[in-house]
Amino acid sequence: MQNEQDLVLRAQQRDEAALTQLYEANFDKIYRYVVIKIGDRTEAEDISQQVFLNAFKSISTFKRQQGIPFSAWLYRIAHNQVVDYLRKKAKRPAVPLEKVMIQAEDDPTMTAERNLDMEQLSQAARQLTSAQREVISLRFAGGLSIAEVASVMSKSEGAVKALQHSAIVSLRKLLSV
Amino acid sequence: MNGKRTDDILNICLERLFLGDTIEQCLASYPEMAAELEPLLRTAMLSRQAAAISPRPEFRARARAELLRSVSQRPEPRRRWFAAWQPAWVTSLVAVLVLLLAGTGTVAASANSMPDEPLYPVKLATETVQVTLTRSPLDKAVLFTRLADRRVREIAVMAEKGKAGEVERAARRLDIHLTQVARLAAPVGQVVESEGEVTMMAPAESEGEISIMAPAPEAPPDAIPAPVAPPQRPRPPGVPPDDKEKTRRPEGAPAERPALKESPGRGLKEQQEQKLEKRAELKRKLLQRASEHPEVLLKVMDRAPESAKPALRRAIERSSQGYQKALDSLE
Numbered sequence: 003m004q005n006e007q008d009l010v011l012r013a014q015q016r017d018e019a020a021l022t023q024l025y026e027a028n029f030d031k032i033y034r035y036v037v038i039k040i041g042d043r044t045e046a047e048d049i050s051q052q053v054f055l056n057a058f059k060s061i062s063t064f065k066r067q068q069g070i071p072f073s074a075w076l077y078r079i080a081h082n083q084v085v086d087y088l089r090k091k092a093k094r095p096a097v098p099l100e101k102v103m104i105q106a107e108d109d110p111t112m113t114a115e116r117n118l119d120m121e122q123l124s125q126a127a128r129q130l131t132s133a134q135r136e137v138i139s140l141r142f143a144g145g146l147s148i149a150e151v152a153s154v155m156s157k158s159e160g161a162v163k164a165l166q167h168s169a170i171v172s173l174r175k176l177l178s179v
Numbered sequence: 180m181n182g183k184r185t186d187d188i189l190n191i192c193l194e195r196l197f198l199g200d201t202i203e204q205c206l207a208s209y210p211e212m213a214a215e216l217e218p219l220l221r222t223a224m225l226s227r228q229a230a231a232i233s234p235r236p237e238f239r240a241r242a243r244a245e246l247l248r249s250v251s252q253r254p255e256p257r258r259r260w261f262a263a264w265q266p267a268w269v270t271s272l273v274a275v276l277v278l279l280l281a282g283t284g285t286v287a288a289s290a291n292s293m294p295d296e297p298l299y300p301v302k303l304a305t306e307t308v309q310v311t312l313t314r315s316p317l318d319k320a321v322l323f324t325r326l327a328d329r330r331v332r333e334i335a336v337m338a339e340k341g342k343a344g345e346v347e348r349a350a351r352r353l354d355i356h357l358t359q360v361a362r363l364a365a366p367v368g369q370v371v372e373s374e375g376e377v378t379m380m381a382p383a384e385s386e387g388e389i390s391i392m393a394p395a396p397e398a399p400p401d402a403i404p405a406p407v408a409p410p411q412r413p414r415p416p417g418v419p420p421d422d423k424e425k426t427r428r429p430e431g432a433p434a435e436r437p438a439l440k441e442s443p444g445r446g447l448k449e450q451q452e453q454k455l456e457k458r459a460e461l462k463r464k465l466l467q468r469a470s471e472h473p474e475v476l477l478k479v480m481d482r483a484p485e486s487a488k489p490a491l492r493r494a495i496e497r498s499s500q501g502y503q504k505a506l507d508s509l510e
Contacts, residue, residue, distance in 0.1 A: 008489045011347055018247055025243055033234045047234050051242040058250045123229040141193075142223070143230040148190060163186035167219075170189070174222040 010072045014062050025054060028073060032080050034143035039084045039135065040091075041124035049087055053080045074154040077144060081136070081154075118177060126176040134169035137162055188212060192220055197227075293336050294345040317457045320363040323356040324464050324505075330356060331472045331498065338476070338491040341484035350494035357501030364461060365508035462509050469502035 006027075012020035032053055036046040057079050064075055127135045133155070140151045148166075152159045192205040202220045206213040233239075286305055289298035306326055313319045330353035337345035476495045483491055 007343070007486070011343065011490070016250060018251070021247060021250060022243065025246065029239060029242070030233050034230050034232060037232060038230055043232070043234075047238050047242070050234065051246070054242070054246050055249060058246060118225045118229040120229050120232050123226055138226065142227040160186070163190045166193075167186045167189050170219045170223050170226075173226060174218055177222065177225075 006072050010061070010064060013058070014064070021058060024072070028076055029054065031073075031144045032076060035077065035080055035139045036084055037120055038124050038127055038139045038143045040087060041121055041128070043120070045087070049083050050080070053083050056083070070153050071150065073146070074150055077140060077146070077154045122177065123173075126173055129176055130169055130172055133165050134172060137165045138169045138173070141166060185212070185215070189216060189219060192216060193223055196220065196224060294333055294349055295337065295340070295342060316363040317454060317461065320360045320461055321457070321464070323359045323363070324461065324468065327353055327356040327360070327472075327501075328468065331468075331475060334491070334494045335475060335479045338479050338483040338487045338494075341487045343487045343490040346487055346490040346494055350490070350497050353494070354497045354501050357498075357505050360461075360465070360505040361501075361508040364458065364505065458509060462506065465502055465505050465509070469499070469506060472498045472502070 006024075009020045009023050009027075013024055029050060033046055033050040036049045036053070037043055040046055040049070053076065057076055064072060070078075127138055130138065136155060137151055140146045140154060141148075146154065148159050148162050151157075152162045155162065157165075188209055192202075192209070195205050196202065202217065202224070205220060206217055209216060234242075285298065285301055289301035289305065292298040292302050306329075309322060310319060310326075313322050330349050333349040334346050334353065337349060473495050476491060476498065480488060480491055480495075
């Protein structure tokens with residue numbers, strides 16, 4: 003985290019190397035987070051790029067003293083970006099979840115061994131509550147710790163653990179794992 | 180079974196799986212909960228594996244290039260209102276007015292203020308006035324050396340308080356002061372490098388041609404380095420030399436010192452001796468501080484909180500390099 007703080011200070015001075023490092027360290031995670039939430043890889047690339055563009059434009063306003071690490075700040079920007087995107091796409095029909103579940107039930111003997119793909123996970127995640135989906139996205143796609151998720155979501159660690167538990171239980175049912 | 184305990188144990192197992200343990204190893208630690216945990220852990224691991232995708236490499240590279248280009252093309256972040264609009268002389272004028280209006284009491288009170296204190300901008304403004312009112316380049320160099328002392332004290336105090344941002348800003352000011360010392364003390368034509376820029380020194384004796392970077396009042400975090408005299412560019416073919424260029428010595432020719440005005444009662448030799456004395460004194464001071472300042476800051480390193488140490492390390496590095504640069508320029 004200390005390194006991140008260093009990088010951010012340098013990035014605030016438009017140090018290109020620092021900006022590149024921040025990008026390299028976070029881009030894939032942000033991308034995964036966005037994919038899980040919207041289920042479209044191509045759109046996720048554009049949204050992730052926009053997240054970084056917004057972040058780098060306003061990086062001078064970021065202050066570590068506000069109590070959140072830079073990565074958490076990035077996820078908040080990503081969250082807002084995704085909300086905007088979903089709002090605009092609200093009228094687009096979603097693929098019904100039954101499709102996913104039927105696929106899973108086609109071969110029950112393979113269920114435990116099968117490879118779940120991102121699209122299936124994303125579709126299942128959309129059936130969760132928004133808080134559960136946020137925890138799953140941040141934990142499994144973003145790779146954040148419970149403490150970091152708690153910081154992003156402004157919740158206690160206990161609440162995040164409970165959400166994580168209930169989200170996994172729901173995912174299990176939805177995916178018939 | 181206690182729900183909170185299950186939340187905790189599930190999370191402990193997940194952390195272990197993320198670190199490389201197997202599901203079986205986790206279940207072995209909690210045999211009484213194995214039946215409940217096992218399907219949840221499998222679901223979690225499947226979900227995590229499914230989420231482990233990456234953007235297309237070509238997109239990733241293109242996006243990075245576009246981002247960096249976009250950031251570099253943006254106008255410099257706005258400086259604070261006081262520094263945003265003024266040429267250098269306005270800074271000085273405003274500073275003088277501020278000092279007159281604020282009164283000597285405020286100025287005196289600001290002398291020992293630190294960067295996190297309200298009177299610090301007054302301290303910087305006072306320094307700006309001092310720099311502006313100092314005429315001789317060597318005297319300016321001595322003044323910048325004293326200002327460097329202040330910056331080092333500020334770095335030490337801010338580091339002990341754990342204020343990394345203030346340490347960075349003070350270190351930047353320190354670097355600017357030492358660059359100015361190098362610039363003012365450098366013989367004609369010497370090149371001094373400063374934070375990625377290369378600057379041809381203005382003739383040290385020609386007052387009025389020296390680019391002076393007074394410490395910016397309350398420099399923002401995104402303050403840019405001191406404006407410096409641009410490197411001389413070669414004259415395009417066919418373009419006649421300007422007056423200044425006509426007097427510029429040809430490459431390789433011995434440096435010509437501008438003729439010194441002989442003041443009444445003092446010979447040229449006496450003035451030159453005085454300058455040599457000043458340069459020697461400046462060198463002594465720089466040598467002393469070059470060893471003292473890093474030592475002072477290294478001692479602070481033991482007491483400073485972890486959050487301030489990287490900034491402090493960079494400040495030490497800047498201090499060492501800055502003094503070296505200044506000393507080199509005197510050689």
